[in-house]
Amino acid sequence: MDPISITSLILDVSDIVNRLIQYGKDVKGAKSDMRKLSEELFALRGILDHLSAQKSLEPPAYQEVESESSIPSNEEVMIRVLQTTKEFLDSLLKDLEPAESKLKNIKQKLEWPFTQEKVNAHLTRLERVKSWLILVLTADHAAVERDLQQEIGNLARSLTEDMRIRERERIQIANRELFQWMAPVSPANYHLRATQASKIASGKWFIGSHLKHWLRYGKRNMFFLVGKSGTGKTTLFAQCVDELTLMAAQNPNLSFAYFYCTMSDAASQIPVNILGSLIAQLSGSDASILDNIRSLYDSIPKSQAHKRPVDIAVLEDAIIKYASGQTQVVIFIDAINESHDPRNIESSLLRFAELATNIRVLVTTSSTMVLPQDSKADMLNISADMMSGDIQAYINHRVETDDTMRDLKPELKSEIREKLLKDADGSFRWTQLSMDNLCTQRTARAMRQALQNLPGTLREIYASALERVSIDDRYFVREALFWVCFAQDQVFANRYLTLEVINEAVVIDEECSTLDEDMMLVPPHILLDLCQGFIAQDKSGFVTLAHSSIKDFLTSDWIKSSRVSYFSLDPTTANAIMMRKCLTYLCLHNFKCGYAPKSDVYTRFKRYKGLHYAAFTWPKYAAVVKIGDVERSLVKKFFDTRHLPRQGNFGAWMQTLMPTVNEATIAATHPLYYAASWGMNSVINMLLEVDPDIDINAPGGRVGATAVFAAGNRQNFDTVELLLRAGADPTIHDPETCYNVFDLSLMSKWSGLREPLSNWLSDQDPEIQKKYRQYKPYRL
Known part of the structure; x- marks a missing residue:
């Protein structure tokens, strides 16, 4: 420990008092707390001033005492008191330190950083520190010094634990923006939900034998727990999470992270979100796992960070490097079959098991994609x-x-x-x-x-429930089940799927042209009752399936020829139907008037609950379907409305996506730009066919970028190749970043641009080839 001087402690006390005075000027509450802390600090300063005046009591430099085997001297006791006082004052200073940014500083001035519990704790410690210093000044007997030494040790340990917790909180706050980019989905809420059932079941048959034996003695690093839908895998998984959380708390050499994939949240199904969440949890044990990821994040303009997901290869390398050290790493992932890309996430996990020396990975699933021939994987099928x-x-x-x-x-x-x-x-x-x-x-x-x-089986129970739906309600129930089942297939779609949205969706068919209040279901919550428990509303107001097995049932081969075949859903046509339903909504006469005055934008959002959902999700569906004649006609009808006053329905869509966008931008930007930005390749082909003379390099969007740059920036690499074949110029620079598509390709996250750019270069004249083949790192 650095030498401790009484003078430095006096300066620290003065600094804290000054900051308390500043808080007193800026914070309206907590005046009494500030006064009490200031009084105790002034008293402490008085004692330190007295000590400073007694030069005979102050050794040249107070160093850390290493031995406690003998009776401590007066000087040694003083050293320990001063060390503890220093630690305490440092913790106070950290809590009161100015924020780094202007925005954070403004927020800090509006918030008193201490709860009443913390204030009382600080006051108690101040009183004890004062008492010790006074005792040191007056102590003449070794027995008194020994008792004081024990008290100092107790408080020192208390302060150490307190500072450790608070330092972890500070790191979490500092990492908040990084985690929002890297790990936008937290498994905590899903675990809380799953544990409600796990408190009833025991799970001892698996935890007590299979799990613990595999963790301690298993020769394979990966374990697949396989069971059909409805067997209670998630309930069992939650019990395993609780067990490993306890084990990690008791063993400093064990790091644990877990994740729940769920069809109720499409964002939880994306591999980069899964791995990002695992890293965020592991960073609590060792923050160095974030080093490379933080460097990558810091290199991205913050205005663009949320648009650019982290490269999954970076996440994989971070976990492998972390799990190749001395600490044992255990990772649990539930319902991997509900992942957006189960094959790739399984491959990533198998790579961990193969390359990292100290890792264990447990996965629950209803089926396996890659394996289990791999020597690094075990598998257990759950039996009755x-x-x-x-x-x-x-x-x-x-x-x-x-x-x-x-x-x-x-x-x-x-x-x-x-x-x-x-x-x-x-x-x-x-x-x-x-x-x-x-x-x-x-x-x-x-x-x-x-x-x-x-009923003898789960599907018979579901069929019996659907049979209870009255004939008059069957259409609404089927539509509601369709929306809830397939809205979850697109990222972020479920965040807009509230009961109010579904209530509007189920009353609109593809022939509908107007939405009015007389069409709405009453009362508004009636769908929850009509759907016989198949759907549920969570605490945030979003609607989800009550269980993942419901979608399996509704899309199964069995239901197609059953007595409830009316409710059968076809996943192969779902995206196209969802796209049509969303576009039908956006084409309603209700939005024919175009973009609204900015003062009326949020009034429109409040009135039409499905507007956000339709606006943000139809492009996602359009990006993954090959549009047919019906979809083509509907897209053309929608885009043609931009010739109406205030850009018609098209303008209303743009304003929904970007409520603060300049109206001139909406009017000046061709739909091709937005189709490229969203990766809607089928729509782009349609636009190019309809208008062969289209200016494919026309500036668009807020800053005047080209369509091909917008596609490249959003990592829509197939779209970039399509536009390049159609004559787009990748050498035009983006006005905001001053990059062109070639510049993007030099960064690892945009490495997918290199092949289409190389193909484009091969068709150019020699001068252009000579200029851009200088991008030698990737031999374009």
């Missing part, structure tokens, strides 16, 4: 016998705690237990729904009858 103990625990819990069942006669309780356990066949979901059905019965007789007539 394995789950029987957990299912029995769940049944017992419900029978003894549900209001409907806990007062039943023992004979009926026993009958329920035996019947459900016998017929469950390892399906946790079937057991849950069967129990829910029994709890709706109002008499013991009705319960016995329902028990004998329970």
Whole structure:
């Protein structure tokens, strides 16, 4: 430890007092707290001034004492007191230090950094530090010094832990923007939801034998836990997460991270988000895992960072490097089959298992894509016998705690237990729904009858529920299920899918031209009841499927020829239908008047709940479908509205995407620019066919970039190649960044531009080839 001088401590106290005075000027609350802290600090300063005056008590330099085996001297006790005082003052200074940026400084001036609990803790420590210093001044006996030494040790340990926690909080705050870019999805909320069920089941059959044995003695670094939909894999996974969280807390040489893929949030299905979240968690143990990623993030203009996802190769390398050290790294990922690209994420995980020496990766899935022939992977198929103990625990819990069942006669309780356990066949979901059905019965007789007539399989339960939908409501239910099932297939789409949005969506068909209040369902929440529990509304107001097995059922081959075939959904045509539905909404006469005065923009958003959803998601669907004649006609109809006053429906769409954009920008930008920015290749082909003389290099958007630069900047590499073949010029510079497409290609994240640019160069005259082949790092 650096030498401690009383003079430096006096300066620290003065600095803290000055900052408290400054807070007193800028912060309206917490005056009493500031006064109390200031009084204690002035008293501490008085004691330090007294010590400073007694030169005989101050050794030349106070160094850290290494030995505690003998009775400490007065000088040694003084050193420890001063060291502890220094640590305490440093922690106070850090909490009060000025923010780095002007914006953060303004925010800091508006917020008192201490809770009442922290203020009281600081006051207590100040009082104890003062008492120690006074005792050191007056202590003459070794016994007193020994007692004081013990007290100092206790407080020092308390301060060390307190500072460690607060330093971790500061790092998290400093990394917040980096994490929002690298790890936009947190698994915490999904884990909280999953643990509600895991408190009932035990999971001991897996954790106590398979999991712990694999972690300690397993020869393979990767473990696949496979089970059909509805077997309770996520519930079991949540129990494993709790177990490893506890193990990591007790073992400083163990780092743990986990993630839940879920169809209710498309962002949780993207491989870069999965790996980014894992790294964010692992950085809590060792921040060095972020070094290369932070350098990459800092090199990107902050106005563009959110548009440029981190390169998955960078994330993979960071995890492999981290897991090749001395610390054991354990990674858990749930429902990898619900990932946007399960094959690639499985390949990444297998690469970790092969290249990193100290890593263990556990994955739950309903099916495997790559494996398990690889020597680095084990696999366990969940059987009905394995789950029987957990299912029995769940049944017992419900029978003894549900209001409907806990007062039943023992004979009926026993009958329920035996019947459900016998017929469950390892399906946790079937057991849950069967129990829910029994709890709706109002008499013991009705319960016995329902028990004998329970559907034998999960799909039979779902089919029976759909049979209960009345003929008048079937259309609305099917439309609602369609929207909830396939909205989740596009990133961020689910963030707009509220009950209000679905209520508008289900009343609009492809022939609809106007939306008015008389068309709306009443009451607004009626769809939750009509859908028989198939959909649910979360705490944030977004609508999701109640369970992933519902989509499997609705899109299965079985339902196509079943008695509820009306509700069958076809995933192969879903994206095209969603695109048409969104465009139909945007083409409504309600938006024919074009972009609105800026004062009325948010009034429009409030009135039409589905506008945001349709505006942001139709391009995503258009980017992944090959449009046919129906879609082509609808897109042309929509784009033609830009010739109406205020750009018509097209202008309303642009203003929805960019509420603050200049109206002149909307009027001046050709749809080709936006189609390129969103990667809508089929739409681009249509526009080029309709208008062969189109100015493909026309400036567009907010800063006047070309369509090919917009496509390249958004990493739509196939779109860049399409535009280059159509005559786009990649050498034109973007006015904002001063880059052209060639400049982008020199950066690793845009390496996908190199092949189309190389192909383009091969068709150019020698002078252009000579100029741009100087980009030698990539031999364009």
